[in-house]
Structures are given as structure tokens and as C-alpha cells.
Amino acid sequence: MIFYFSGTGNTRWAAEKMAEATAERLFFIPNELPTSCHYELEVGERIGFCFPVHGWQPPHIVREFLKKITFSTPSSDIREHYCYVLITCGDSAGETIEMCNSDLAPKNISIDFAISLIMPESYVCLPFMYTDKPQREEEKIAQASKDLDTAINIVCSRKRTTFLVKKGPLPWTFSHVIGAYFNAKMITDKKFRVDPDMCISCGKCVKVCPTGDIRLAEGVPEWKHNDSCTNCLACYHHCPRHAINYGRITRKRGQYYFGHRTTTSGE
Known part of the structure; x- marks a missing residue:
């Protein structure tokens, strides 16, 4: 089973491709969170989590879900179920995977494989943040498609201890200091x-x-x-x-969602 969260569609695209390739069930985290978040695993079923990086951390809705989720398994040990994490980000991920692993540890679940897909930038609420120019956007999607194929091959073959994550410089500082402030103080709909x-x-x-x-x-x-x-x-x-x-900062900023150059139907 695959659990995913997506806003502008980058992660949804990746999660749907992964679900199609693995023939596993796909669950949208915001729809699941109001439920018990208890799931019955089938024999040999993989556990996948797909989400964007927000401020070098998992989004708060994802962390809430990870802390609430429980599983029943036909196996005596849930660690026999292959677990992977796929994250999307505009650049670097910091220690997002480590934070995700920490949230899953009380469930006796450890991550066997993780990958970050560098996707077009969509966060434009800070002075230095802009959407990518069309050429760069195309380049990112093209490379992400190749990286996603790599991820699909690894997940299908159940390779373990493989981590293809661009953490960036000073990952602890960005996740636990800058990211902590960002997610605690700057995530709001009031602006x-x-x-x-x-x-x-x-x-x-x-x-x-x-x-x-x-x-x-x-x-x-x-x-x-x-x-x-x-x-x-x-x-x-x-x-x-x-x-x-x-606020005022986005008035002259660009707009982006996955597929916006090829469709007008939105998500």
C-alpha cells in the first residue's frame, strides 16, 4: 500500500506511477487522517510513503499521520514488509528522511529505501523563492522521470539500504533549526x-x-x-x-502545478 500527500501535483504524479508499476493500493493521507488509520497488510505487501518536503521537513499533516498509523500483518514481524519513502522537493531535503524514520520507529518500522525527486519549485512566499523558468521546469521533470524509473525498479526488486536523497549542505541545521522555525511559525492560511x-x-x-x-x-x-x-x-x-x-509577496510571482503547460483542467 502507498500513502501519499500532494498539493500542486508533483508527488501525486510520482505516487500514481509507483502504484501503477507495483499494483499496490493508493491512499490519500488527508482522506485517511480522520479515520482510525489502521490497515491490514497482505502477505508480502510493501509500505510506501510519498510526500513533498516542506521547509526541509515532512509536512505536518504527514507527521501527524505517521504517528497515528498502525498495521495488522499476517507476519509475526512487520519488519518483513518492505518500506520505502519517496519525497519531492525543489532542491534539497535536509534530514526529512531521518525525521520520517524517527516517526516510524515506535511502529517498529524502518525505511529500506528512500529517494528524493527534484521537481519544479512551487513555494513562492519568501523574497528569494520563485517558480522555475520553463526550460528549468522541463529539465527537472525530465530528470525526475528518470529518477522515478530508478525508484520503481528498486522498489519492485525490494533492494534494501539504498538511499538516493539529496540532503544538501548543513542538513541538520536546515531541518531542525530553520525548518523547525518555518513549520512552527510560517505555516498558516491567515495571509x-x-x-x-x-x-x-x-x-x-x-x-x-x-x-x-x-x-x-x-x-x-x-x-x-x-x-x-x-x-x-x-x-x-x-x-x-x-x-x-x-500577502503582497506573490502578486508578481509565477504559478505552477504539475501538468499546467499541457492541461487547463487542473487537478
Whole structure:
């Protein structure tokens, strides 16, 4: 079984490709979190986790799920079930895998394989963060496709102790200091704003929000402020009129979601 979280579609693309290749069940974490999060494994079934990196850490919704999840297994030892993690990021992952491993350790689960796919950048809420230019975006997706094929081959053959993760410089500092501050203080939906003159009340933002944090009020999106937001920016990137912004900083920033150059249907 494969558990995944995705906002702008990078991880969903990878998770769906992995599920197709392994013929294993696919579960969307936001849909699973309100349930008991207990799962019955079949004989020899793999356990896969796919998610984007947020601030050099797993997204808070993923960490919450990892801490809640439990399994029943026909085997006497859950460690006999192959476990892998696939993460997507715009550049480096820091110690995301180590943090994931720490969350899984109380379940007696250890990661056998991990890989990071470098995907087009989608976080644009800081002064130095921009979407990639079209050529760079294409280059990243092309390389990620090759890396995903490698990951699929490794998972299908159940190779262990293989880690293909770009941690970047000072990974502990980025994950446990900068990332800790980012995820504790900067993940909020309170800065989202809507230009009512630009909004066409299409409701796409409501549809693509992975946590259901948006509703339409008299045709205009509003955020529920229920602490479910992950700042994935799916609402911002999918808005066909660029009517949604995160404060002032994103007003002249680009938009991206996986497949946006080949489809207008969104996610």
C-alpha cells in the first residue's frame, strides 16, 4: 500500500506511477487522517510513503499521520514488509528522511529505501523563492522521470539500504533549526488574500485544496483557519486569474502545478 500527500501535483504524479508499476493500493493521507488509520497488510505487501518536503521537513499533516498509523500483518514481524519513502522537493531535503524514520520507529518500522525527486519549485512566499523558468521546469521533470524509473525498479526488486536523497549542505541545521522555525511559525492560511475584482467564483481553489480548508462565501473563497493548511499553495497556483495571493509577496510571482503547460483542467 502507498500513502501519499500532494498539493500542486508533483508527488501525486510520482505516487500514481509507483502504484501503477507495483499494483499496490493508493491512499490519500488527508482522506485517511480522520479515520482510525489502521490497515491490514497482505502477505508480502510493501509500505510506501510519498510526500513533498516542506521547509526541509515532512509536512505536518504527514507527521501527524505517521504517528497515528498502525498495521495488522499476517507476519509475526512487520519488519518483513518492505518500506520505502519517496519525497519531492525543489532542491534539497535536509534530514526529512531521518525525521520520517524517527516517526516510524515506535511502529517498529524502518525505511529500506528512500529517494528524493527534484521537481519544479512551487513555494513562492519568501523574497528569494520563485517558480522555475520553463526550460528549468522541463529539465527537472525530465530528470525526475528518470529518477522515478530508478525508484520503481528498486522498489519492485525490494533492494534494501539504498538511499538516493539529496540532503544538501548543513542538513541538520536546515531541518531542525530553520525548518523547525518555518513549520512552527510560517505555516498558516491567515495571509491568503483574494482580489474580488479578479475572482470569477470558479471554485477551483476549493476543489484543489488537499485539506478542505477553503469554502466559497458569496462566491468568494475564504479560508477556515482550522490549522489544517499546509501552505502547499495549490489554491494560489491553480487560480486561473491569479486572484489569490499570499500577502503582497506573490502578486508578481509565477504559478505552477504539475501538468499546467499541457492541461487547463487542473487537478
